[in-house]
Amino acid sequence: MAPQLTLQAPLELPPQDVSDYLGRLWSGDQDQANGASTFSLVVWQPSWIEQHLVRLGRLDGPITGLERPELLQAARQATPACGLPPSTSPLAPELAWQLGQLPGEASADDLRGQHVDPAISRHQPRRLITLAPTLEGQKHLETLVAAYCPLPEEGPVTAVCGDVVVMRGGMGALEQGLAMVNPLIPAELPCWVWWNGALDEAPQLFEGLSQAPRRLIVDTAMGSPARALDVLCQRAASGQAISDLNWYRLLSWRENLAMVFDQPGRRDALAHVVQLDIDVQGHQPVQGLLMAAWIADRLGWTLEETGRAEGDGITARFRRGDGEMVQFRQMPVPVGEPSTHPGSLVGLRMVCKPEHRPPLCVILCGETGGCMRLEAGGMAQLELVEEVVVSTIESVQREVSRTLRGGHDSTNPLLAACVPLASRLLPR
Amino acid sequence: MTATLTNPLRVGLRQERVISPQCLVIFGASGDLTHRKLIPALFDLFRQRRLPSEFAVLGCARRPWSDEEFRQKMEVALAAKIADDPEAWSTFSSGLFYEPVDLQKQDDVVRLGKRLEQIDRQRATRSNRTFYLSVSPAFYGSGCRALAGAGLLADPKRSRVVIEKPFGRDYASAQELNRVVKSCGQENQIFRIDHYLGKETVQNILVMRFANTIFEPIWNRNYIDNVQITAAETVGVEERAGYYETSGALRDMVQNHLTQMLALTAMETPGRYDPEAIRNEKAKVLQAARLADEAEPWNCCVRGQYGPGGTTSDPLAGYRQEPGVDPNSTTETYVAMKVFIDNWRWQGVPFYVRTGKRMPKRLSEVVLTFKEAPVHLFDSSGGGNPGANQLILRIQPNEGADFRFEVKAPGSGMRSRPVDMDFSYDESFGEPSDEGYVRLLADAMLSDPTLFTRSDEVEAAWRLYTPLIELIEQQPWQLPVYPYEARTWGPAAADGLMARDGLLWRRP
Ligand SMILES: NC(=O)c1ccc[n+]([C@@H]2O[C@H](COP(=O)([O-])OP(=O)(O)OC[C@H]3O[C@@H](n4cnc5c(N)ncnc54)[C@H](OP(=O)(O)O)[C@@H]3O)[C@@H](O)[C@H]2O)c1
Numbered sequence: 001m002a003p004q005l006t007l008q009a010p011l012e013l014p015p016q017d018v019s020d021y022l023g024r025l026w027s028g029d030q031d032q033a034n035g036a037s038t039f040s041l042v043v044w045q046p047s048w049i050e051q052h053l054v055r056l057g058r059l060d061g062p063i064t065g066l067e068r069p070e071l072l073q074a075a076r077q078a079t080p081a082c083g084l085p086p087s088t089s090p091l092a093p094e095l096a097w098q099l100g101q102l103p104g105e106a107s108a109d110d111l112r113g114q115h116v117d118p119a120i121s122r123h124q125p126r127r128l129i130t131l132a133p134t135l136e137g138q139k140h141l142e143t144l145v146a147a148y149c150p151l152p153e154e155g156p157v158t159a160v161c162g163d164v165v166v167m168r169g170g171m172g173a174l175e176q177g178l179a180m181v182n183p184l185i186p187a188e189l190p191c192w193v194w195w196n197g198a199l200d201e202a203p204q205l206f207e208g209l210s211q212a213p214r215r216l217i218v219d220t221a222m223g224s225p226a227r228a229l230d231v232l233c234q235r236a237a238s239g240q241a242i243s244d245l246n247w248y249r250l251l252s253w254r255e256n257l258a259m260v261f262d263q264p265g266r267r268d269a270l271a272h273v274v275q276l277d278i279d280v281q282g283h284q285p286v287q288g289l290l291m292a293a294w295i296a297d298r299l300g301w302t303l304e305e306t307g308r309a310e311g312d313g314i315t316a317r318f319r320r321g322d323g324e325m326v327q328f329r330q331m332p333v334p335v336g337e338p339s340t341h342p343g344s345l346v347g348l349r350m351v352c353k354p355e356h357r358p359p360l361c362v363i364l365c366g367e368t369g370g371c372m373r374l375e376a377g378g379m380a381q382l383e384l385v386e387e388v389v390v391s392t393i394e395s396v397q398r399e400v401s402r403t404l405r406g407g408h409d410s411t412n413p414l415l416a417a418c419v420p421l422a423s424r425l426l427p428r
Numbered sequence: 429m430t431a432t433l434t435n436p437l438r439v440g441l442r443q444e445r446v447i448s449p450q451c452l453v454i455f456g457a458s459g460d461l462t463h464r465k466l467i468p469a470l471f472d473l474f475r476q477r478r479l480p481s482e483f484a485v486l487g488c489a490r491r492p493w494s495d496e497e498f499r500q501k502m503e504v505a506l507a508a509k510i511a512d513d514p515e516a517w518s519t520f521s522s523g524l525f526y527e528p529v530d531l532q533k534q535d536d537v538v539r540l541g542k543r544l545e546q547i548d549r550q551r552a553t554r555s556n557r558t559f560y561l562s563v564s565p566a567f568y569g570s571g572c573r574a575l576a577g578a579g580l581l582a583d584p585k586r587s588r589v590v591i592e593k594p595f596g597r598d599y600a601s602a603q604e605l606n607r608v609v610k611s612c613g614q615e616n617q618i619f620r621i622d623h624y625l626g627k628e629t630v631q632n633i634l635v636m637r638f639a640n641t642i643f644e645p646i647w648n649r650n651y652i653d654n655v656q657i658t659a660a661e662t663v664g665v666e667e668r669a670g671y672y673e674t675s676g677a678l679r680d681m682v683q684n685h686l687t688q689m690l691a692l693t694a695m696e697t698p699g700r701y702d703p704e705a706i707r708n709e710k711a712k713v714l715q716a717a718r719l720a721d722e723a724e725p726w727n728c729c730v731r732g733q734y735g736p737g738g739t740t741s742d743p744l745a746g747y748r749q750e751p752g753v754d755p756n757s758t759t760e761t762y763v764a765m766k767v768f769i770d771n772w773r774w775q776g777v778p779f780y781v782r783t784g785k786r787m788p789k790r791l792s793e794v795v796l797t798f799k800e801a802p803v804h805l806f807d808s809s810g811g812g813n814p815g816a817n818q819l820i821l822r823i824q825p826n827e828g829a830d831f832r833f834e835v836k837a838p839g840s841g842m843r844s845r846p847v848d849m850d851f852s853y854d855e856s857f858g859e860p861s862d863e864g865y866v867r868l869l870a871d872a873m874l875s876d877p878t879l880f881t882r883s884d885e886v887e888a889a890w891r892l893y894t895p896l897i898e899l900i901e902q903q904p905w906q907l908p909v910y911p912y913e914a915r916t917w918g919p920a921a922a923d924g925l926m927a928r929d930g931l932l933w934r935r936p
Binding site: 035037038039123124179186189190254255257258261262267270295298299300402405406407408409410412413415 | 434435436437438439440441446447448449470477481482544548549550552553554556
């Protein structure tokens with residue numbers, strides 16, 4: 001289904017008038033429409049890569065902020081032009097930085113926050129506030145407001161409307177505009193803040209927007225691993241609800257690994273793991289570390305030491321409950337067709353040496369990556385279980401939609417439990 | 429034993445099926461089912477973090493309780509569960525509300541709509557509602573009409589109705605109820621409950637059949653000699669005499685539970701594992717099913733009624749002596765019958781179905797008996813012919829499967845003896861399976877219809893038993909109710925039903 005435009009052309013208002021205008025919009029006898037008792041969503045939408053590709057004439061406008069196929073394709077084509085290795089993901093922040101070095105003056109309409117992806121509008125957010133920083137850092141603040149009614153996919157029309165607010169401008173202007181965001185968030189409804197960018201950019205805005213009890217949606221595949229893990233740790237420890245899209249993308253890997261040990265005969269092998277190897281795409285380690293930390297946490301291992309391995313890898317030693325050691329090693333590997341998300345898991349190998357039985361070697365492989373490295377170096381006389389992990393490739397809007405579909409005011413306990421360990425695994 | 433370890437990697441994965449913010453409206457909130465099953469199941473879901481934070485339960489019935497009274501009543505009923513986790517109860521119970529509603533009064537239902545809007549604002553439940561009709565079946569139709577009349581079913585994405593069993597009393601009344609229900613909403617908004625479908629092993633029948641390539645090639649008349657489906661209860665009629673006197677075992681158990689087990693066992697492979705594809709196949713196989721002798725049903729059906737029994741220290745009353753039961757009652761508490769399925773796969777394979785109260789054991793199972801090997805090459809260790817191979821799908825207790833087959837006995841010589849290959853659900857899938865209502869409530873709130881019965885299935889099931897129902901109503905003497913002693917496996921006539929085919933019921 002095509003993204004939905006707002007109902008009316010958005011109205012540009014001076015920032016100080018927005019709140020009043022919205023109040024008026026919903027007063028009157030629109031009793032029904034007023035009742036969208038859902039949630040509000042605040043989106044940090046820098047779309048740096050999209051903005052640069054449009055500026056360079058490599059992508060047609062308008063700028064929408066949506067992860068659309070043409071954007072990904074243009075980004076993939078731009079990677080070699082920027083001198084980046086082929087494994088670079090099309091959404092990698094280093095691509096944005098490199099594109100920023102190239103000259104170009106093309107422009108297009110900027111409709112960020114005005115195009116609502118149906119995956120999100122189907123949840124009928126009561127208010128959608130988009131912060132859209134411009135490439136031009138000095139640009140003043142523009143505020144746009146519109147009512148919108150998601151078109152129902154089928155069935156009788158029960159128009160439950162919401163509104164959108166767009167704040168657009170240079171970084172400085174957005175920081176100044178921060179003060180107007182808080183009063184716009186309906187206090188009685190849950191509020192999600194989706195930080196659709198690297199966590200190390202605009203820290204002041206991040207702090208300002210992401211106060212508890214707002215629920216955060218972040219993507220630790222983007223930006224500095226240390227900063228991403230620190231944010232996860234702090235927020236989860238404070239009891240705030242934080243969802244990490246990078247963690248949700250591990251679901252099929254976790255399912256597959258769990259499934260291997262559903263067989264009663266294999267269950268006992270989990271107590272005798274001696275080695276864990278993980279391959280990730282490129283030099284973004286967070287997803288791999290979350291996977292390792294989840295396994296370690298579920299199996300009751302404690303971290304003994306961690307360090308760097310040759311080739312930008314990470315090694316660590318865990319101690320099992322029975323005192324025995326587990327060797328861990330995570331390596332970045334080049335892939336021909338990189339996934340959209342930096343640092344996606346490519347392969348996992350777990351070796352168990354149960355007593356009185358041949359060793360068990362479990363290898364999980366991503367669909368596209370291939371796991372030649374993990375398949376090499378076989379052991380004699382082992383039981384080999386090899387599974388292919390089917391990844392569901394979804395746009396980031398759909399991933400966010402899943403989070404919005406449910407709703408918890410606290411962090412998933414499994415994530416909360418493994419994040420401190422993942423953070424300590426990262427050599428600093 | 430390693431097999432009893434749980435799988436630590438499984439923990440929490442079930443939470444990934446996300447229930448959306450919503451308000452669950454229970455009609456019949458002051459009734460037995462609500463405090464015995466529904467609220468405990470919801471509290472379990474809450475403790476497993478499978479309910480969203482934006483969630484509310486609105487209890488409705490005629491008596492004028494307040495929110496607080498409703499919470500207190502539930503607290504008393506769940507005391508034992510709450511003791512484990514009082515903090516969780518205090519959060520959970522803050523989402524319990526109550527509204528006096530008489531489903532017969534349209535004004536009440538309109539007022540309910542207002543209350544729901546208020547709850548939506550209070551709990552951010554997004555106008556998303558599941559209506560659970562846990563009231564007398566007499567109100568299913570009028571209840572749906574009242575909800576539709578108040579506009580509460582208008583949005584098919586955001587409203588659904590769960591209907592308790594029994595759905596109709598016979599083919600005609602089920603058709604009529606379907607007609608009413610369908611006029612109130614779309615089929616995909618209607619969730620007709622069958623408790624046994626909530627049992628994971630019933631779903632396991634599906635998984636076992638279709639995920640294991642070893643079974644599919646032999647799951648037909650070429651290899652299977654007969655199928656027995658049993659649902660036995662140890663209890664008597666208990667406090668349900670009023671209801672049971674008007675229902676009997678045929679309506680209470682056979683038309684729904686046993687028929688579902690029959691359908692899942694006998695259905696064709698669905699093209700894909702999706703709810704509608706499965707329900708299509710179930711409906712089809714039920715449409716192909718018929719009583720072994722429709723013209724003279726007394727040849728293929730036996731009814732029974734439990735008499736007194738037990739021991740001197742623990743005597744058990746007979747059905748006719750139970751409080752609330754007519755001392756001359758001819759209601760059956762036991763029924764056994766033979767059914768054929770007229771399709772390519774099952775032509776000529778008899779399905780024997782039985783259920784009863786006051787049996788020696790509480791269990792439900794499906795037993796597939798394979799044809800014997802054409803020539804007996806080996807001596808059986810016990811002497812005589814080797815027992816036929818049997819696959820036993822246990823639904824309860826101890827959900828799982830046994831495969832009884834012949835292996836070479838230890839020692840020299842080619843002797844064989846039967847061996848049981850046991851597989852239990854809890855052991856094989858790292859986490860214990862959900863209690864029936866937990867699964868059913870979760871699925872209804874997720875709008876997943878797989879485990880609910882569709883209108884054509886319900887009607888096909890009633891149609892199958894119509895010759896019997898008509899006979900019982902019009903010429904009951906043709907189908908006498910044989911007495912059987914409590915805690916035995918039913919009347920001797922039921923053994924006769926099998927003996928005529930040279931078979932025995934499996935003694936579990
Ligand atoms: N209990 C079980 O184990 C069980 C098992 C299988 C199926 N079921 C099915 O589940 C349903 C409920 O069973 P139950 O045992 O809970 O019945 P129950 O104890 O008799 O409860 C009936 C409920 O309906 C309410 N009610 C009666 N008339 C009403 C009306 N006009 N409007 C609104 N509410 C009304 C009653 O409360 P007020 O008097 O306050 O209105 C009461 O809360 C039935 O359909 C039954 O067939 C129950």
